[in-house]
Structure formats: C-alpha cells, structure tokens
Amino acid sequence: MKKLNPLKFLVYAAAFFTIAVVVYIIGYILYKGAPQIVTEISNYMQGEYSLFDYKYSSKNVSLVPSVINTLIMIVISLGISTVLGVSTAIYLVEYAKTGNKFVEIIRITSETLSGIPSIIYGLFGMIFFVTYVGLGFSLISGILTVAIMILPLIIRSTEEALKAVPMSYREASFGLGAAKLRTIWVIILPSAMNGVLAGIILAIGRVIGETAALLYTSGTTTQVATNFMESGGRTLSVHMYMLTSEGTHFEQAYATAAILLLVVVLINALSYVLAKRLTKGR
Amino acid sequence: MLREKGKERIYEIFFLLIASLSIVCVLVICVFLFGQGIPAMQKIGLFDFLTGTTWNPANESNPSFGIFPMILGSIYITAGAIIVGVPIGVLTAIFMTKYCPDHFYKFLKPVVDLMAGIPSIIYGFFGMTVMVPFIRDFFNGFGIKALQTNGLSIFTASLLLGFMILPTVINLSESAIRAVPDFYYEGSRALGATHEKAVFQVVLPAAKSGVLASVVLGIGRAIGETMAVIMVAGNQARITTNILSGIRTLTANVVIEMAYAADLHKEALIATGVVLFVFILIINLCFSIVKRKVGN
Numbered sequence: 367m368k369k370l371n372p373l374k375f376l377v378y379a380a381a382f383f384t385i386a387v388v389v390y391i392i393g394y395i396l397y398k399g400a401p402q403i404v405t406e407i408s409n410y411m412q413g414e415y416s417l418f419d420y421k422y423s424s425k426n427v428s429l430v431p432s433v434i435n436t437l438i439m440i441v442i443s444l445g446i447s448t449v450l451g452v453s454t455a456i457y458l459v460e461y462a463k464t465g466n467k468f469v470e471i472i473r474i475t476s477e478t479l480s481g482i483p484s485i486i487y488g489l490f491g492m493i494f495f496v497t498y499v500g501l502g503f504s505l506i507s508g509i510l511t512v513a514i515m516i517l518p519l520i521i522r523s524t525e526e527a528l529k530a531v532p533m534s535y536r537e538a539s540f541g542l543g544a545a546k547l548r549t550i551w552v553i554i555l556p557s558a559m560n561g562v563l564a565g566i567i568l569a570i571g572r573v574i575g576e577t578a579a580l581l582y583t584s585g586t587t588t589q590v591a592t593n594f595m596e597s598g599g600r601t602l603s604v605h606m607y608m609l610t611s612e613g614t615h616f617e618q619a620y621a622t623a624a625i626l627l628l629v630v631v632l633i634n635a636l637s638y639v640l641a642k643r644l645t646k647g648r
Numbered sequence: 649m650l651r652e653k654g655k656e657r658i659y660e661i662f663f664l665l666i667a668s669l670s671i672v673c674v675l676v677i678c679v680f681l682f683g684q685g686i687p688a689m690q691k692i693g694l695f696d697f698l699t700g701t702t703w704n705p706a707n708e709s710n711p712s713f714g715i716f717p718m719i720l721g722s723i724y725i726t727a728g729a730i731i732v733g734v735p736i737g738v739l740t741a742i743f744m745t746k747y748c749p750d751h752f753y754k755f756l757k758p759v760v761d762l763m764a765g766i767p768s769i770i771y772g773f774f775g776m777t778v779m780v781p782f783i784r785d786f787f788n789g790f791g792i793k794a795l796q797t798n799g800l801s802i803f804t805a806s807l808l809l810g811f812m813i814l815p816t817v818i819n820l821s822e823s824a825i826r827a828v829p830d831f832y833y834e835g836s837r838a839l840g841a842t843h844e845k846a847v848f849q850v851v852l853p854a855a856k857s858g859v860l861a862s863v864v865l866g867i868g869r870a871i872g873e874t875m876a877v878i879m880v881a882g883n884q885a886r887i888t889t890n891i892l893s894g895i896r897t898l899t900a901n902v903v904i905e906m907a908y909a910a911d912l913h914k915e916a917l918i919a920t921g922v923v924l925f926v927f928i929l930i931i932n933l934c935f936s937i938v939k940r941k942v943g944n
Binding site for chain 2: 384450453456461474479484485494514521547623
C-alpha cells in the first residue's frame with residue numbers, strides 16, 4: 367500500500383490554499399458588489415441618487431468623476447513612461463555593449479526604482495512636484511509621480527520583448543542595407559509589439575490600482591480635473607479608499623471594489639493574451 | 649554615407665540620454681527625500697527620533713517624535729508576513745514546477761499573476777470586511793481574556809500581507825527552481841530517491857539562493873505596503889508584544905497623519921518616510937547581492 371507522503375500533501379495543500387485565497391477574494395468582492403451595481407444602475411434609470419451620476423455629491427458618492435480622472439491619468443502617464451521606457455529599453459538592448467558599466471548602473475537604478483514602495487513615491491511627489499516644482503495638489507503631480515513609478519515596469523517588459531526578437535531578424539535587415547534606427551523601427555519594434563503592449567497594459571493596471579502615491583499628490587477632491595495642470599482629483603482607487611475610510615457608504619464601496627476588480631481582471635487577461643502571442647510567434 | 653553615420657550617432661546619443669533618466673530619477677528621489685528628512689532628524693535628534701518610544705506630535709508644549717514603535721510595528725508585521733507567505737509561496741512554487749500537470753499550470757500561472765495585479769486597496773478592503781470580523785469572532789469565541797481582540801491586529805495584518813507577498817515569492821522561487829538543471833533531479837531519481845526526496849533534498853537546496861532572493865523581495869514588498877496595512881492593523885502608535893492587538897507601521901504613520909500635519913510634525917513624517925526608504929534601500933542591496941550569487 368502506498369502511504370501519502372506528508373511533503374506531497376503539504377505541496378498540494380499550499381497550492382490549493384493559494385488558489386483558494388484568490389478565488390475567495392474575487393468571489394467575495396463580486397458577490398457583495400454585483401447586486402449593489404445592479405441597484406445603482408436601476409437608481410440611475412429612475413433618476414434617484416446613483417453611483418453612476420455624472421456629478422459627485424455626498425448623497426450619491428458618484429464614481430464617474432474619479433473614473434474620468436483615472437482615464438486622464440492613464441493616458442498621460444502611460445504616454446510619458448512608454449516613450450521613456452521603450453527608448454531606455456532600446457538603448458539597453460540594441461545599442462549598449464555587453465559589460466558596459468553605464469548599462470550596469472541603469473539596470474541597478476531601474477531595479478531600485480521598482481523596489482521603492484508607492485508610499486515613498488507619494489512622499490517624493492509631494493515634496494518635489496507639489497511643493498518644489500510648484501504644481502500644487504493637481505492631477506499632473508499625480509501623473510508625473512506614477513509615470514516614474516511605472517517606468518521600471520515598462521523598461522523591463524520592453525527589454526524582455528526586444529531580447530526575444532531573434533538575432534537573424536537584425537542580421538537580415540542589416541544585410542539588406544538598412545541602418546540601425548530603421549531596423550529598430552521597421553523590424554524589431556513591430557516584432558516585439560505584443561510584448562511591449564503586454565507590459566504597457568500591466569502598467570495601466572498598476573496606475574488604476576494605485577492609491578498611496580496619489581493621496582498627497584493629486585489629492586482627494588471629488589470633481590473631474592478639467593484642467594489637470596491646476597486642479598486635483600481622485601482616481602477610482604482613491605475614491606474607493608475614501609469611501610471605506612468615511613465609512614458611511616459601505617454598500618457603494620463594495621460596488622466600487624467590484625468594478626475596480628473587474629477592470630483589473632480584464633486588464634490582466636488582456637496582457638496575458640498578448641504576452642502569450644509573443645511566445646507563440648517563436 | 650558619413651552623414652548617415654553621424655545621424656545614427658545622434659540617435660544613439662538620444663536613446664542614451666533617455667536611458668540615463670532612470671539614474672536621474674533615483675538621484676532626485678534620494679536628494680529630495682534625504683534633503684527634507686535629515687534636517688527634521690537633526691532638529692528632533694537622530695537618537696531620540698529613532699529610539700524614542702512615544703509618538704505624540706499633537707502635544708503643543710512638549711511634542712515627542714519617537715518612531716521606535718512604528719519601526720517595531722513594521723518589523724513585526726513584515727516578519728509575520730514572511731512566516732505566513734514564504735512557506736506557502738515556496739511550496740506553491742514547488743507544486744507549479746514539479747507536481748503540476750501542464751494543463752493545470754496554464755490555469756495556475758495566470759491566477760498567480762492576477763494575484764500580483766490585484767490592487768492593495770482591494771486586499772485591504774477584503775481584510776477589513778472579512779478577515780477582521782472573522783479573527784475577532786474566532787479569538788473572542790474562546791472566552792479567554794488574553795485572547796480578546798477587536799480583530800484589528802498584528803496577526804490580521806501579517807496574515808493579509810502574507811497573502812499579498814505570495815505572488816512575489818511564488819514567481820521568483822519558481823524561476824529559481826526551474827533554473828536548476830534537470831540532471832540534478834534525474835540523477836537523484838536514478839540513485840533511487842523518491843520524487844519527494846529528489847525535489848526537497850536535491851533540487852530545492854540547489855535553488856536555495858534564488859528562493860532566498862524571493863524572500864528578500866517579499867520582505868521589501870511587505871515593509872512598504874501601505875493601504876492594506878492601515879485598513880487592518882489598528883494603527884496605534886505604541887509598543888506591544890501581543891500579536892492580537894493593533895500596531896502602527898512606518899508606512900501607516902506617514903499616510904494617516906500627513907493629511908493634517910504641519911511644520912515639524914510634517915517634517916517628522918517625511919523623516920519617517922526616509923527611515924522606511926533606508927530600510928528599502930538596504931533590502932534592495934541585499935536582493936542584488938543574493939541575486940548576483942545566483943548568477944554565479
């Protein structure tokens with residue numbers, strides 16, 4: 367008779383536990399949040415106070431302004447850090463010679479950046495962008511802060527994607543007489559596009575979920591930051607934090623959490639599909 | 649042709665300049681954090697600041713800025729998170745590499761990645777609405793005075809952070825285990841070892857530095873976590889040894905009081921952030937040392 371090995375049992379138990387935690391968290395939030403979302407939608411239809419009203423008031427605790435702020439933040443911060451991150455990765459992979467000291471330093475700093483917790487970014491953003499540069503509590507302060515925060519993530523994923531492009535592509539392109547920049551633009555970047563996009567989408571997820579770095583940079587005001595250079599505004603995650611800490615609209619907090627979670631799940635799925643296509647192409 | 653060369657050179661320099669931006673970022677972050685934090689530490693007195701056991705900035709005549717309770721709080725909760733997260737994470741990584749059928753791996757891997765993507769505010773909300781009441785009811789159910797708790801505790805925070813560092817520990821341990829050459833496993837099986845013996849006594853020890861690196865990174869994640877912790881840890885700025893009572897971490901100190909802090913109080917909070925930053929830098933340094941060891 368075969369006895370059950372205790373180690374084997376532990377391994378299975380741990381894996382089961384990990385899955386159970388994820389499933390329970392997602393299941394619980396959706397289970398509590400989904401009915402409330404339905405209620406809020408029907409409130410909206412009937413013209414009563416709803417989470418989906420265009421304008422925020424303390425009665426409807428609408429999340430619409432925060433969603434708009436989040437979108438503005440995603441577009442601009444991703445715009446900045448994609449240009450910077452992809453260019454950095456291009457330099458590291460395509461131009462820098464291996465064993466270059468300078469490249470070592472860039473690697474170390476970008477690793478350092480990715481290890482810094484968001485609260486430290488928040489503090490830095492408050493000291494530097496809000497006060498020193500004088501941008502005040504504005505959406506742009508938050509945008510610049512998260513742009514630095516997601517930079518290492520984009521550098522990293524672009525680097526991986528560029529490295530995955532076979533050497534023969536480059537050699538063939540050079541062999542046909544194309545210069546380096548042309549090769550990068552026309553051959554390498556398009557082949558690496560799925561991987562780059564997968565990284566960008568993960569970064570979007572980070573921006574959406576960010577709270578600590580934004581509380582004291584873009585602030586917690588409830589309106590749409592129509593002029594993002596001057597006015598601050600809360601993002602969806604900050605909105606959710608404010609709802610839970612105010613403690614008066616718990617049902618709405620569940621609904622907001624469910625929406626936030628759904629978006630994150632979707633984003634992860636999208637990034638996963640793109641990254642998968644990257645490896646399949648080989 | 650020569651002009652073409654020159655143009656290429658300009659592009660290279662352009663990319664180089666952008667690449668050096670991440671160095672600039674780290675420098676600027678260091679300069680501004682330390683530049684604001686160190687004067688505050690000098691005013692309070694570095695020793696009083698780091699080892700002072702009372703945090704009472706609101707006292708107008710004699711405010712005290714001792715962050716020792718918060719340092720302890722961060723250490724307690726991080727240690728707890730490691731105790732919870734590392735065994736489960738490493739065992740899950742072993743499952744993924746050595747036990748898991750291929751088709752199930754295709755499901756499990758994205759689940760772990762998703763876990764890393766869930767925002768900390770969601771973890772915190774889950775902790776606050778599910779774990780805190782559960783732990784309160786569970787321990788109060790014994791009816792023993794020593795186990796009385798309101799649920800907002802070191803224990804709850806450690807458990808929640810343990811869950812949160814799982815994806816970090818799993819992913820790094822997984823790649824460490826995968827990096828061990830197959831013949832380690834095959835060789836030990838050929839010598840008559842069982843699957844468990846081969847995995848736990850040959851493969852795992854060979855992957856030890858990679859696993860250690862995952863633990864170090866997990867420590868970094870746990871000590872820097874903010875939003876989830878403040879929702880479950882109770883946030884009382886005092887020293888305690890009872891893991892069922894609440895405590896405040898360095899991160900929580902910054903977030904909670906920054907909203908209304910001014911003058912020296914605000915500077916002291918920034919200095920709190922600097923202390924955290926130093927912790928993080930040390931942890932990062934350990935991480936790269938351990939990682940370099942793996943490389944060799």
